[in-house]
Amino acid sequence: MDRRLFLRMAASAGIGAALLPRLALAAAQPDRMAHVEAVVARWVGTGHFPGLVASLGLPGQPTQFVARGMQAFTDGTPMSADSLFRIYSMTKPITGIMAMQLIAEGRLGLDQPLAEILPEYAQMQVQNQYDGSITALHPAPRAITIRQLLTHTSGLGYSIVQKGPIAALMRRQGLVPGQVTRISLPGLDWGTPVPGLEAFAQRLAKVPLVADPGTAWHYSMGLDLMGRVIEVVTGQRFDAFLRERLFAPAGMASTSFQVSPRDAHRLTTNYGVVAGHLVPIDPGETSVFLSAPAFPFGGSGLVSSPRDYDRFLRLLAQGGMLDGRRILSEQAVRVGTSNLLPPGVPLPVIDGAPRSGFGAGGRVGLGAEAGIFGWSGAAGTVAMVDMVHGYRSQLFAQFMPPNALGLLPEFQRALKADIMAILETS
Structure with missing residues (x-):
């Protein structure tokens, strides 16, 4: 060489x-x-x-x-x-880096509030206790940001991580993290996903956060939601x-x-x-x-x-x-x-x-x-x-x-x- x-x-x-x-x-x-x-x-x-x-x-x-x-x-x-x-x-990382590309182009802001792009996330509720009751809640003290979506610090949950009633709620709403198999198997049956990324984002907004935004790292569906953010910002289907x-x-x-x-x-x-x-x-x-x-x-x-x-x-x-x-x-x-x-x-x-x-x-x-x-x-x-x-x-x-x-x-x-x-x- x-x-x-x-x-x-x-x-x-x-x-x-x-x-x-x-x-x-x-x-x-x-x-x-x-x-x-x-x-x-x-x-x-x-x-x-x-x-x-x-x-x-x-x-x-x-x-x-x-x-x-x-x-x-x-x-x-x-x-x-x-x-x-x-x-x-x-x-x-692919989704995250492409979000960073949009930030570099000035089409997104790293610390931009998510609600400026997806208004349904303007007034989120948070569990008083992590993985506890889904009715004992308090208003999120601050807005979710793009940075937090990218780094799993938004407070959003993950149906394959959470336990108890919030996990059951997420699965009922079709907020599952992906697909594994056509066979129903214990432990690997993640549930039937909601049809469409827009519907996914709308339903996720109605589920309580598991922690106040910007306070802790919790593995989450933030990068799945980022796909919808990219769609709205670019006007393109995320996969396209x-x-x-x-x-x-x-x-x-x-x-x-x-x-x-x-x-x-x-x-x-x-x-x-x-x-x-x-x-x-x-x-x-x-x-x-x-x-x-x-x-x-x-x-x-x-x-x-x-x-x-x-x-x-x-x-x-x-x-x-x-x-x-x-x-x-x-x-x-x-x-x-x-x-x-x-x-x-x-x-x-x-x-x-x-x-x-x-x-x-x-x-x-x-x-x-x-x-x-x-x-x-x-x-x-x-x-x-x-x-x-x-x-x-x-x-x-x-x-x-x-x-x-x-x-x-x-x-x-x-x-x-x-x-x-x-x-x-x-």
Whole structure:
């Protein structure tokens, strides 16, 4: 690779001069993922997963993908970087970053009151006790803002998180977080969603908040509601906006809310973990994602490929540039991947990780993890980008719940070992 080209691409990814020679030398290493490859090999096969895909990308060089196994135990199609996966909550950073693009264009304000766009959110009621009574309420002391929607600090609830009467109310109203399967299964039957994003937003406005806006981090349906905000602001359907402004220009042709018949052969099977065993709950050939969803779920609805999502991560790492073209504002990317938590909100502990910040739909590392932005999905997918050093990584599996097995923490340890090896040997 031309050294000058590498330096230009690395600089655009925010890499410091001291680290450049080490990452440049790493480009010549044929295998940068020895530890991750070992994890993938160990977890694919009889008694484990039918197949997995992992990736690691360094600035200015092709992404290295590790794909092993098949798309399903009953499907002989080899797993590849172009296989299709339900990415669930990895949809959130996409929605969040595109909201940041509208903010950079002056069409939205980060601290703009939500009620200026959706008037039905002007006078919200809040539970006196988290997950308590839905009649013992008080008026919200302040307005919900766009910042709060992006960072899960709006006070909105989540039907897969809440307990008691408010969870039952949300499910009755069709305020469910997405789709899983055509089969009714205990624990994975999220309910029947309300038809249409406009109706979703109107019904959610009538449900009490679980906390006062801007006071605490509670995982929420804020990014689903952001889809409706984007529709109102742009005058476009949310899915059409994403396709026109991100997926098409970024070359993410495999990312969508519905899998087309011509791509059905690439869709993996999703499994449920029952007593440590994988049971098919959404086979690729009959998947619920082959049908149109009730509405485009901005918090959970996308199907994507490892190759496509890596392009999104590379777009972030390069400050909105991809293949020599500016697709997103540098401001949108830099601000969206920084800590946007409202002042005074305690730093959350997410999935046992160190206390962290939160950006536009994704976790933001602080301290020793400064610059790391990313999120995971409910069916065993995870992706991150290091905005300081410019590298990015992913793991794609399909099983629910993702904490039922030890794959993800083992992958994180292996990834750290590979990255440290690159830095130590370069």
